[in-house]
Amino acid sequence: MTPTVYQAPREWTRLHPVSPFLGAWSVFGAIGAYWFFNNAPEWAGGAGEAAEGTWHPAIITLAIIGLVIALFVVAGGYLAWRMTTFRITDDSVELRKGILFRQNKQARLDRLQAVDVVQPLLARIFRFASVRIEVAGGEGSTVALEYLRLGDAEALRNEIMVLAAGLKTGRPAAAEGEAPSAGSAQEPSLRDVLRPDEQAVPAIAAAEERDVLSVPLGRLVASIALSGPFLWLVGLPLAGLVVILAVSSEVETALLGIIGGSIAGFLPLVFAIVGYVWTRLTGGFGFVAGISADGVRLRHGMLETRRQTVPPGRVQAVKLRQPLLWRGRDWWRITINVAGYQAGETAVSTLLPVGTRADALAALWLVLPDLGDPDPEGTISRAMSGRGADGGFVASPRSARWFDPMQWKNRGVRATETALLIREGALVRELSIVPHERTQSLGLSQGPLERAAGVASVIIHSTPGPVMPAAHHLAVEDAFRLIEEQAIRAREGRRKQTPEQWLAAVAPAIDDVLASDDITAAPESDVAPTLLPADAPRAPLPADAPGAPVPTDGSTATADRVEQAPHSPTPPERRDV
Amino acid sequence: MTWFEPEGASWTYVDRRLIPARLLSFGIPLLLLLVATAVPAVMFGGLVWLAPAAVAIILLWTSWIVVRQVGAHAWAEREDDLLVKRGRMFKRVTVVPYGRMQFVEVEAGPLARAFGIARVQLHTAAPGTDASIAGVPTDEAARLRDRLTARGEATLAGL
Structure with missing residues (x-):
């Protein structure tokens, strides 16, 4: 079959006509379930043919009401689809929508923070996807295009990344030379739903991508089983059982009481915990992090898959976290702040759901390639599990023990040339990292008790997200010095930060590299990294096949690859070239 | 230990008119409450006076805090x-x-x-x-x- 070439529309274009159906699937689901209940035979859990109630007038009325609602949903969806158009220009993505109240949204590409291709289950089955373009602008600034054919979505994503990077010339067309007979994509139609798997080729190829790390399912499950909420879920009924067995001899009653009691009494809690476990599992399922010229790429999701692209320098803050029970295996979880991602979306703001120390270092290197430290690996490693003044940290004074009886020894701050490291947590270890140029503003605070103990806290204000970096209970003079120095470092950092069009400066070099390498080859191919200028020392990236099974206790398998890869003494410098 | 005195910062303190503005917004509800509690106190006397007394103390205390806060805001x-x-x-x-x-x-x-x-x-x-x-x-x-x-x-x- 000849590949079909997809191209992002420069003219006002409608979304795919199937969008209303994909969007309103829950309504259809409910109606379908109702129909099933009424018509399915008894053995399948339905009311069965014999049931008297099926054709009862009230039921018929309900069915009619349901039908009318469904019609309204379809008509409304159709109208909304008719009125929604989008296009891409050289410097923005525009979306017009609304039936009564027209809305015109514009995502400026120089403000681009991330582009996600999201495929909810139903869309995934029928090979559709939505594109979410995140710009810095607070809640509601996301431009979400729901839904496009997968090929259209990818073409749009690639074109956005090329334009935003300042590569006006564009990357070479993917199918050029290879498949001269390739037809361009036809107008979207409802028949797309039934189309067999086709070879979709975007007009602009995706930047070459290398997978740097992946999370094996076994480790993900184990990490969830070792998390506090899961232990609560299992532990609460068990603990109750033990207590009741200790006082009561009637085992059966006790058992029932326990199960009933814990379910009834803790139902909201159980729901919350199950939700947490579910979110963690689906969000981290099949997690792969990679790097490309477009920035960091993350793919994950079980039912709903999400492919995220975060351009270089868009990560505002990073947090490495190790719950107590992960310490034995030295597993870490990394979350990031990206402006545009809403604070509640934990699955979206996760850089690494669970990984070994080596994985964590590799993931950190993805988002902060230059840590401004001669020995970044050692520094971070010491920062992850050090205490007191280890590794050049400014630790909290002894008087801070009044506030943190356990973790005062673990609190510490250290600045490298490019980022600020904040270490805390005795049981749950945490390390927050904020690049200096990403510091929004700084806060200093001291309450009366802190004053009595001669300590003060410094807060680094970052964009909304899971990371809220703060150095609590530093000695007063250390806090004063930190806030003064940090203000200066942030200023210096801003002065030489990544340009908004991050590749504009290095575009010719990249073009050369891209032109010389066969970038249309499979991403697993052993092509040299294209990120680096030819003369730069090339830190070999771990060349794992995507999703390659890594042993659950992958410390040995992954340790050596990190030694050679991230944080090489001369890290790949993409900022000031 | 003195508080943070950054280099090159010459503080401009906020206008003292903020004190009456804040006092009014804090004070009017409290004054109303004071009257509301004082009326039964006058009628019945005795321990009922504790209520207006408490309100009066809160009023004075908040006023004092407002004055102090405005003096530190710059x-x-x-x-x-x-x-x-x-x-x-x-x-x-x-x-x-x-x-x-x-x-x-x-x-x-x-x-x-x-x-x-x-x-x-x-x-x-x-x-x-x-x-x-x-x-x-x-x-x-x-x-x-x-x-x-x-x-x-x-x-x-x-x-």
């Missing part, structure tokens, strides 16, 4: 950033680089307008940025806003 424009300090018991200082300001907001309610003062608030991309200056004289607030905006534009950096 801002300083440095070359590259704006400093805002507040609080005596719970001291806070916020450092906002001009290049990080997204917008400046000037706000004045009816009470504040009656006293000729306004509140200037700086917004960055971080919700945690807590940089509002209450009680800036109205004309000074407009000048401050223009100055901040100009400096912000001159040094604006991407996120």
